[in-house]
Amino acid sequence: MLEQRIADAGLDDVVEVASSGTGGWHVGNPMDPRAAQTLRAAGYDPTRHRARQWDTTWPEAYDVVLVMDEQNLADVGGRTDRVGLLRDFDPVDRGSEVPDPYYGGTDGFEEVLAMVERTSEAIVRALPDALATSRGDA
Structure with a gap:
């Protein structure tokens, strides 16, 4: 979703998303079929996705690392000035975790879709202000 939104904004030539x-449980596999169906219904193409670890x-290769929850944050070494939660940017519930919908029904995938969108x-x-600041334009 983020990658598509960056491309739609014309920023994909300066912003890379990974x-x-x-x-490593699912490395190489496509996403959960329920997640794929939710994305497909919302107009996204889930077919290119393959899990990787x-x-x-x-952290040295990317300017910003955003994770879904506190466990992921601990797994990547903790919060720093360049590492935080995805929802640190959420205008509705800033700083909250993205819940894992895996063990629930399809409504959980739809809820996560809305959060991430x-x-x-x-x-x-x-991004424009952040990019200007990183280039020294500000």
Whole structure:
């Protein structure tokens, strides 16, 4: 979702998005069929997604690392000025965790979709100022 929103904003030539899990349980597999169906129904293409595992070099390779919950935050080494929760940008419930819908029904996937969509929109709105600051334009 974030990657598509960045492309729609014309920022995909300057912003790279990577996604992973902190555990290796599903590496190489497509996403959960319920998640794929929820994304497909919302107009996203889930077919390219394959699970991959967090790489410990990413904090040096990326300017910002955003994780879904406190356990993921601990798994990547904790909060820093460049590492935080995705929902630190959520305009509705800033700083909350993204709940894992895996053990629930489809409504949980729809709830997470709504959270991530609005948070992705907020991130994209913040990017021009952040990019100007990182380049020294501000």
